[in-house]
Amino acid sequence: NISRAPWIRDSVFPAKFSLFPWSELSREERLQLQARSDYPQHLTPFQEEDRISWPTSFGLHKEDRVIGWLITHRTKKDTVQYTVLFIEPGHRHTACGLPLLAKAIRRQTELAIPFFIFMINQGNLAGRNLTNRRIRPYLLSAVETRHCRKVLGN
Numbered sequence: 001n002i003s004r005a006p007w008i009r010d011s012v013f014p015a016k017f018s019l020f021p022w023s024e025l026s027r028e029e030r031l032q033l034q035a036r037s038d039y040p041q042h043l044t045p046f047q048e049e050d051r052i053s054w055p056t057s058f059g060l061h062k063e064d065r066v067i068g069w070l071i072t073h074r075t076k077k078d079t080v081q082y083t084v085l086f087i088e089p090g091h092r093h094t095a096c097g098l099p100l101l102a103k104a105i106r107r108q109t110e111l112a113i114p115f116f117i118f119m120i121n122q123g124n125l126a127g128r129n130l131t132n133r134r135i136r137p138y139l140l141s142a143v144e145t146r147h148c149r150k151v152l153g154n
Contacts, residue, residue: 002116002138003109011099013060019103022057022069029059029066042121043086045069053080055111056104060087060096067091070100072108080108081117085127092126098134122146 002008013019022045025033033045045059053072060068068087075081082104087097108116118135120127136142 008102011102023054079115
């Protein structure tokens with residue numbers, strides 16, 4: 001259903017920004033990203049790399065610097081999980097997240113993978129707004145889960 005959303009086909013990147021397949025991340029770019037500390041650890045693009053869905057995972061360059069990424073994982077043969085969408089704080093106002101997401105969804109549609117999982121951290125207001133405005137109207141179902149944890153010991 002979401003592949004029919006107008007923003008999927010109409011989204012474009014602003015000038016000076018370009019998309020690249022995450023599989024083409026250079027060794028030098030990888031090392032630079034691993035050395036950075038300007039993104040939360042739970043938004044690292046390097047989690048569960050053995051399960052990354054390479055055809056639907058993308059990075060975002062501004063000129064020659066990686067400033068964002070969308071990392072997806074294959075959870076089942078018919079399902080892609082949209083695990084991490086990150087744009088550097090200084091570039092979030094440029095509206096690059098939506099075209100990045102649109103590209104991955106278009107690619108998933110081309111590959112005839114019918115289902116996706118899109119997770120949003122409850123504290124991520126921008127992500128919740130994006131989901132509610134742009135994604136939720138096209139969903140077959142939506143589920144909210146909550147969890148808590150407490151470290152026991154010593």
